Amino acid sequence: MPSSATTPPHRVVLVEDHDMVAEAIGLALEQAAGITVVARAKSIAEALAETQRHKPDVVVLDRRLPDGDGIGAIAELSTTGARVLVLTGEASAAVATRVAEAGGAGLVLKSSRLEELEAAVLQVAAGEVAFGPGLLAGVLDRLTGRARGTGTPLTAREQETLVLLAGGASTEEVSERLGVTRNTVRNHVQRILDKLGARSKLEAVAIARREGLLD
Template sequence: MTIRVMLVDDQELLRTGFRMVLQSQGDIEIAAEAGDGARALEVLRSTQVDVILMDVRMPRLDGVQATRQICLDEAGVPRPDAPRVLILTTFDLDEYAFAALKAGASGFLLKDVPPTELVAAIRSVHGGEAVVAPTTTRRMIDRFAEVLPTPSRTPGSTVLGPLTEREREVFLLVAQGLSNGEIAARLTLSEATVKTHVGRILAKLGLRDRVQAVVLAYENGLLRAGSAD
């Protein structure tokens, strides 16, 4: 299956570099390009795209706002058929990248990402995975904890209501950055069983991936910035 990619960045030279790398891959096609978020939204109305490489700091409409409009509906609910968005950042602790994760992005990449990692990230995201390890996301949340709203719910009171007791256990371990293998060892389960639990958790809570699970946990007071593994 060919992965249709859109490049969104106001630096034409950077888009050219990414295009050269990606066009050499047999399973990746550059479907579209845009120089800012507003133009990206216009192009998406008539162009089918699977994965978007999205810069954050752009004129007219920045990458965070564009990502929110692409990934979430007016009620803030993830759009199941939306393209996956990978945020491009200059620094690995960019507050704009963090905001984009909250807006529905599936992860972030540094602009100087090695070509092999860029290609692997696109394939992973297209396959439904998040390219940012949950532990890395936690570091970002720790860094920008002051921008998070004060939790309006008693931890675990309603946000995890749809989950079974076992699913709640798995959710909290996912939010702490544990892999499926680590969760399996912690709970004495098989990795296949953990994978099934994670899939059900994401579906029940309306989350697109593990990154969004980490953000949800912090925003609702289920974990605190700086909490231990």
């Protein structure tokens, strides 16, 4: 039997135009277990090029860049399969909602401790979202008001999954609670997104709230 291989580190492209900030963040992420920085970029154009080149798991993206607002680049950066975590100097429900609507997986304040950024990167790489509790509530409230209607009804197991997601459960926690594999949970989540016409777990929960699917 082959020996169990060590899980490879999550690959990160860091996008930050201030050298000192980029150096500090880059060093912190490199020293974190389970993370490796494969490239750095100073602009949206460089970020797109490096993401296409390296196909990272996560892009840590500064919001304010010389060639524009990073939030506007999330959709294109995500085409490689990367999940995007936005760095910003200020955070509000409105900004967080823009990130979520663009397909971003999280928002971290630059004033946060480096340990919090590391945790957010790992959380996003694992397929979860990384918005602070206060921001998450605001995002859901705003998305609920803009949500589209539902399509095909959810199965009982999909409904159970949705309720757990609404309670903040991670993929691993849903797996444990339902007694199924994480891949099965991911399949449930994808079908929920498809049926609700949602682009993210957050939007799915928002739609479900609006449509009365969550009691």
